[in-house]
Amino acid sequence: MKIVIFGLTISSSWGNGHATLWRGLCKHLVQLGHTIVFFERDVPYYAGARDLDELPGGQLNLFPDWDSVRPIAKQDLRDADVAIVTSYCPDAIAATDLILTEGRALPVFYDLDTPVTLARLVAGEAVSYIGPRGLQDFDLVLSFTGGPRISHEFRSRLGARHIEPLYGHVDTDIHRPVSPQSHYRADLSYLGTYSDDRQRTLEELFVAPARNRRDLRFLIGGAQYPDEFPWSPNIYFVRHLPPSEHAAFFASSRLTLNVTRLTMAEMGWCPSGRLFEAAACGVPLLSDGWEGIDTFFVPSDEILLAKDEDDALAALAMPDAELQRIARRGRERTMDQHTSDKRANELVALLERAASGRMPERQIEEA
Structure with a gap:
C-alpha cells in the first residue's frame, strides 16, 4: 500500500510523544513493503530541535504552510491507498477536506491524544484538528486509548463509524539493553x-x-x-x-x-x-x-x-x-x-479490513 500521513511531527521528538511512535511504525511499515509519505508543517520549535531529517525508505515533506504544499499533497493522494490524519496536525481539517475531495484513498483518523480530545469535547471546547462533521467521514478511526468508553464516546460525540485501539509501542532497535553510562x-x-x-x-x-x-x-x-x-x-x-x-x-x-x-x-x-x-x-x-x-x-x-x-x-x-x-x-x-513491528502488523490488518469493507462500493463506482 501507499500510505500518506498528515501528522504533527516525525522529525522532532522534542516535547511530544508522536515522533518516536511514528518512526517505529513507519520503519516497520517500509520493511513490510509499504510506501510511506509523511507531511509535516515546518514549525520553529521543532525545527530548532530536529533529530530526524529524512524518513528512511519513505518520504518526509516539510512545508511552511498548507497553500504551498496542497498541490504536492493532492498529487500524492491520487495514487495513495490510505490517507491518515492525526490529532494535533496543524492542517488536519484542510488535509481531511483534500482527502475526501480526492476520494480514492481510505480515509483514516488516528487520535494519539484521545483523552485530551474527549476532555475538550466534554467541556464544550473546540478541537482544532477535528472539523464540524466530526469523524463521520473516516472509514477507520484509530485511538491511542482503548477501554470500554472509547467506542461509545467517539460514536456519540463525533459520529465515528469504526473505532479500533492502536496502542503505543517501542522500536527495539533503538530501545534495548546497553551498557550503563x-x-x-x-x-x-x-x-x-x-x-x-x-x-x-x-x-x-x-x-x-x-x-x-x-x-x-x-x-x-x-x-x-x-x-x-x-x-x-x-x-x-x-x-x-x-x-x-x-x-x-x-x-x-x-x-x-x-x-x-x-x-x-x-x-x-x-x-x-x-x-x-x-x-x-x-x-x-x-x-x-x-x-x-x-x-x-x-x-x-x-x-x-x-x-x-x-x-x-x-x-x-x-x-x-x-x-x-x-x-x-x-x-x-x-x-x-x-513492539513497533507488532503494531505495524496490527495497523496493516486494520487497514486491510477497513479497505475490504469499501471494496464493493468502489467496484460499483468504477463500473
Whole structure:
C-alpha cells in the first residue's frame, strides 16, 4: 500500500510523544513493503530541535504552510491507498477536506491524544484538528486509548463509524539493553516533558522520595522544566534527550518512574510509549496506577505500582535481585506484545479490513 500521513511531527521528538511512535511504525511499515509519505508543517520549535531529517525508505515533506504544499499533497493522494490524519496536525481539517475531495484513498483518523480530545469535547471546547462533521467521514478511526468508553464516546460525540485501539509501542532497535553510562547513573530516573497535570504525581513519587533519601541519586531527563521546579541537591537534570540516548539513560537507572498525564490516567487503558521503551531497555518500572494497566503489565510481577511516597520509597528499598526479576519479566512482556513491528502488523490488518469493507462500493463506482 501507499500510505500518506498528515501528522504533527516525525522529525522532532522534542516535547511530544508522536515522533518516536511514528518512526517505529513507519520503519516497520517500509520493511513490510509499504510506501510511506509523511507531511509535516515546518514549525520553529521543532525545527530548532530536529533529530530526524529524512524518513528512511519513505518520504518526509516539510512545508511552511498548507497553500504551498496542497498541490504536492493532492498529487500524492491520487495514487495513495490510505490517507491518515492525526490529532494535533496543524492542517488536519484542510488535509481531511483534500482527502475526501480526492476520494480514492481510505480515509483514516488516528487520535494519539484521545483523552485530551474527549476532555475538550466534554467541556464544550473546540478541537482544532477535528472539523464540524466530526469523524463521520473516516472509514477507520484509530485511538491511542482503548477501554470500554472509547467506542461509545467517539460514536456519540463525533459520529465515528469504526473505532479500533492502536496502542503505543517501542522500536527495539533503538530501545534495548546497553551498557550503563556514569553521567546517567540514578537510583530513580524519570524521562518526560514537563507537564502541569503530571506535576502533583511527580512530586509525590519522585521529588518527595528524593528529599527523604538524600543518600540516593535522582535524575530527570526532559524539556520545558521551569526554574521554579522543586529541585533538591540530589535531583539531577538532563535537558531534552534524543531517542538515541534513551537506552543509555534507562540502562543506567536502578529503577525508572513513569507518570501518566492526568487525562490519560482518568480515561484508563492508555499506556504511554515511555512504559514500553523503558521496559525494552531492561530497567525495572515504577508507575502510577490507572484502570487497565494490568492489560499491559502484571502488577508486582512485570511492573511496580505506586500511589504515594511510601510506595515509591518501598520500591527503592527492594533488593536488587527482585528488581531485576521484575525488569526481566517486563521486558519479556514488551518484546512479546508491544513492539513497533507488532503494531505495524496490527495497523496493516486494520487497514486491510477497513479497505475490504469499501471494496464493493468502489467496484460499483468504477463500473
